Amino acid sequence: MPNIVVKDLKKFYNVGTEAEVHALDGVSFDVEPGEFIVILGASGAGKSTLLNILGGMDQATSGEYLLSGENVVKYNDKKLQELRRKKIGFVFQFYNLMPNLTALENVALSASVAENPFDAEETLKDVGLKGRLHNFPSQLSGGEQQRVAIARALVKNPELLLCDEPTGALDSKTGAAILSLLMELAERYKKTVLVVTHNAKIADVAKRVMRIADGKIVEDIHNPSPKKVDEISW
Numbered sequence: 738m739p740n741i742v743v744k745d746l747k748k749f750y751n752v753g754t755e756a757e758v759h760a761l762d763g764v765s766f767d768v769e770p771g772e773f774i775v776i777l778g779a780s781g782a783g784k785s786t787l788l789n790i791l792g793g794m795d796q797a798t799s800g801e802y803l804l805s806g807e808n809v810v811k812y813n814d815k816k817l818q819e820l821r822r823k824k825i826g827f828v829f830q831f832y833n834l835m836p837n838l839t840a841l842e843n844v845a846l847s848a849s850v851a852e853n854p855f856d857a858e859e860t861l862k863d864v865g866l867k868g869r870l871h872n873f874p875s876q877l878s879g880g881e882q883q884r885v886a887i888a889r890a891l892v893k894n895p896e897l898l899l900c901d902e903p904t905g906a907l908d909s910k911t912g913a914a915i916l917s918l919l920m921e922l923a924e925r926y927k928k929t930v931l932v933v934t935h936n937a938k939i940a941d942v943a944k945r946v947m948r949i950a951d952g953k954i955v956e957d958i959h960n961p962s963p964k965k966v967d968e969i970s971w
């Protein structure tokens with residue numbers, strides 16, 4: 738049974754004005770538990786809008802978004818907050834770590850709002866940062882900061898891991914390492930992962946790629962034999 742069902746999801750801005758924007762214009766898809774999906778699209782296609790709605794950071798204008806059977810489109814602010822705390826792990830392009838907290842404190846803070854979190858220290862070890870627990874973000878490289886951000890998302894033991902251009906700020910070698918790590922962790926922790934990107938190369942590694950353009954899913958491809966991360970050139 739799918740754990741995500743999206744049906745005719747729409748997000749309109751400035752409704753009824755000349756500046757009306759159809760950021761999502763009737764999006765439908767299902768996701769099975771444990772799938773690793775890349776959503777590919779150009780700038781302005783609606784990728785972040787979609788991810789923000791799936792993550793409970795924004796509300797759709799209409800349509801359905803069922804997460805484990807519940808229609809999130811009907812949620813009020815309190816229910817959305819609960820969703821963000823308990824069910825969603827989010828990874829951003831620019832890490833968004835708390836600058837005045839160490840790596841371990843950033844991850845522990847995230848664990849503290851979750852329902853069944855993993856151990857913060859163990860999770861940081863799992864992303865390869867055993868020796869960096871007590872460093873502040875400013876004392877870490879970009880790739881290391883993104884590892885902390887991945888640990889912060891994963892430690893919550895979320896139902897859904899959402900990544901918005903997770904390698905967008907990194908050089909190609911570091912980006913490839915982060916992508917490998919995400920795929921490896923998704924498998925080990927059995928997490929459903931959605932990665933949005935405008936980088937078509939990244940799509941080559943995923944078993945399923947959805948292409949979004951002008952707020953619509955224009956392609957939904959299953960690729961039974963994806964490339965390995967070290968086989969793609971960025």
Ligand SMILES: Nc1ncnc2c1ncn2[C@@H]1O[C@H](COP(=O)(O)OP(=O)(O)OP(=O)(O)O)[C@@H](O)[C@H]1O
Pocket residue numbers: 750751758759760778779780781782783784785786787935
């Ligand atoms: N708060 C808002 N008010 C009005 N329009 C918005 C708002 N947020 C997004 N949009 C519009 O919705 C469309 C989709 O934006 P979105 O941020 O989802 O694109 P994206 O695919 O993530 O692009 P990028 O790759 O540049 O991050 C764009 O036309 C954008 O201008």
Ligand SMILES: [Mg+2]
Pocket residue numbers: 784785786901
């Ligand atoms: Mg975006």
